[in-house]
Amino acid sequence: MIAGAPHTFGIGYMCLAVLSELGFWHIYRQNRGNRFVRSAMITIMLMVSMGLWANFNVPDWLFLTWIVLVFLLALLTLFFFIQRGVQSLRHRRSHVG
Secondary structure (H helix, E strand, C coil): CCCCCCCCCHHHHHHHHHHHHHHHHHHHHHCCCCHHHHHHHHHHHHHHHHHHHCCCCCCHHHHHHHHHHHHHHHHHHHHHHHHHHHHHHHHHHHHCC
């Protein structure tokens, strides 16, 4: 097992995780056309749920798969961030002078 002893986090952490997931879901639903915000919210939601999973007896191969998925989603979010920056620079240069 990757994490420490199971069931040491308490109800407070679980309530905080559920409330943050609901907040992230609301942000996700409000930004339908924004791929950067949507992929960032999915990545953050997976990371929060991965923190909950770390306290239970989850097989290592499943936890490793979860980590790889979060890493790939983080790279996708970074790609959308760079794409947005390039589009912003192109738009700014086309309207200047």
